[in-house]
Amino acid sequence: MAFSVSRLDPPSRGILPKVAVMLCTLLTFLLLLHCLTDRCCTASPSPVKASSDRAAALFENLGSLRTKRLVYQGAPGSELRGYREARRSPRLLVNEASDLPEAPLVLPPSDLVASRKVSPRFAGKLSPLGEGSKKLPQALIIGVKKGGTRALLEFLRVHPDIRAVGAEPHFFDRNYENGLEWYRELMPKTLEGQITMEKTPSYFVTSKAPARISAMSRDTKLIVVVRDPVTRAISDYTQTLSKKPDIPSFESLTFKNRTTGLIDTSWSAIQIGIYAKHLDNWLQYFPMDQILFVSGERLISDPAGELGRVQDFLGLKRIITDKHFYFNQTKGFPCLKKAEGSSKPHCLGKTKGRTHPNIDPEVVQRLRDFYRPFNMKFYQMTGEFFGWDD
Numbered sequence: 001m002a003f004s005v006s007r008l009d010p011p012s013r014g015i016l017p018k019v020a021v022m023l024c025t026l027l028t029f030l031l032l033l034h035c036l037t038d039r040c041c042t043a044s045p046s047p048v049k050a051s052s053d054r055a056a057a058l059f060e061n062l063g064s065l066r067t068k069r070l071v072y073q074g075a076p077g078s079e080l081r082g083y084r085e086a087r088r089s090p091r092l093l094v095n096e097a098s099d100l101p102e103a104p105l106v107l108p109p110s111d112l113v114a115s116r117k118v119s120p121r122f123a124g125k126l127s128p129l130g131e132g133s134k135k136l137p138q139a140l141i142i143g144v145k146k147g148g149t150r151a152l153l154e155f156l157r158v159h160p161d162i163r164a165v166g167a168e169p170h171f172f173d174r175n176y177e178n179g180l181e182w183y184r185e186l187m188p189k190t191l192e193g194q195i196t197m198e199k200t201p202s203y204f205v206t207s208k209a210p211a212r213i214s215a216m217s218r219d220t221k222l223i224v225v226v227r228d229p230v231t232r233a234i235s236d237y238t239q240t241l242s243k244k245p246d247i248p249s250f251e252s253l254t255f256k257n258r259t260t261g262l263i264d265t266s267w268s269a270i271q272i273g274i275y276a277k278h279l280d281n282w283l284q285y286f287p288m289d290q291i292l293f294v295s296g297e298r299l300i301s302d303p304a305g306e307l308g309r310v311q312d313f314l315g316l317k318r319i320i321t322d323k324h325f326y327f328n329q330t331k332g333f334p335c336l337k338k339a340e341g342s343s344k345p346h347c348l349g350k351t352k353g354r355t356h357p358n359i360d361p362e363v364v365q366r367l368r369d370f371y372r373p374f375n376m377k378f379y380q381m382t383g384e385f386f387g388w389d390d
């Protein structure tokens with residue numbers, strides 16, 4: 001102020017210059033006062049102020065996201081909600097925090113994925129590191145042939161936490177010599193927390209399979225789809241007949257000697273249905289609570305109910321429910337409203353749900369009598385009643 005007065009001071013000492021100096025001083029004072037009010041700052045924003053505001057906003061957002069991450073780690077059960085909230089704020093992540101590394105903000109912590117509080121498939125879509133790795137299966141559908149194993153696997157594949165091989169690897173029966181690394185290579189890539197599965201129905205009747213699977217992992221979960229052994233035998237025969245139309249009749253293959261009524265238990269169609277005998281072999285290596293028996297009949301009459309049991313057994317959330325199925329009148333079987341990775345309805349192929357040939361009722365009855373004691377034993381061993389002998 002003193003500086004401006006002396007600079008404006010004219011050499012003359014008249015009254016007018018003094019008034020002019022006083023007016024100038026007053027004007028300067030008023031201007032300064034004006035600039036200290038809000039109107040002044042709003043009208044002419046300083047670039048420094050704007051950028052510091054953005055930085056403060058980013059800092060605040062980062063802070064709020066950090067808080068969310070702390071919530072995931074600190075409070076079990078609140079994880080998914082917190083993560084979803086963060087996901088539902090794309091504006092926050094894309095616009096305001098675009099300068100910040102996105103991955104650490106977006107991905108749920110790995111321990112959270114491992115505990116499956118967040119669907120690993122969901123997390124996987126966001127993973128910057130790729131699609132996981134191939135692992136040996138943690139769960140197997142080991143049988144039984146013609147029990148409904150394909151239907152079960154196709155239905156299970158709808159679950160986001162299950163990844164399964166489509167074809168039957170036959171590792172523990174035919175391809176064991178290829179080694180575990182060969183087997184692992186067949187598997188789909190999975191993320192932490194996802195379950196790798198395969199189905200090979202012949203494992204259930206392969207005497208070496210229990211020891212081999214146990215050597216891979218004693219924790220392997222085993223699923224067996226069982227079906228009335230008489231219907232199963234006819235289904236098995238129907239499949240063979242479709243490939244070799246010249247084979248003898250079911251009736252003649254059933255007996256070693258039709259006159260004496262002696263059943264040919266060496267015929268695989270008959271052999272496979274002696275479930276109690278095969279199960280005995282598995283129980284040498286696995287405890288009963290590591291084996292789940294799925295009813296082939298209920299898989300048709302109530303697929304969601306059976307799938308509920310399977311999801312529980314695998315420790316998965318019950319995601320596959322009634323709303324995933326519809327009954328297809330033409331097929332005569334339940335089908336998926338949407339198959340895995342598709343939006344279209346999906347029924348199993350025409351080799352599933354074949355029309356069976358008519359079998360002499362006397363032979364059917366003879367087979368029912370043959371299986372009854374084995375079925376009783378099987379119900380006793382499993383503690384479950386499948387109702388094949390009503």
Ligand SMILES: Nc1ncnc2c1ncn2[C@@H]1O[C@H](COP(=O)(O)OS(=O)(=O)O)[C@@H](OP(=O)(O)O)[C@H]1O
Pocket residue numbers: 144145146147148149150151201234235236238296299300333334335348351352353354355
């Ligand atoms: N949803 C659905 N759609 C079609 N078929 C179904 C379904 N659920 C169970 N099934 C029954 O599955 C039987 C075939 O069993 P598998 O898949 O175990 O056969 S195989 O061992 O893999 O060849 C098959 O046996 P067949 O009827 O004798 O063909 C079906 O009865």
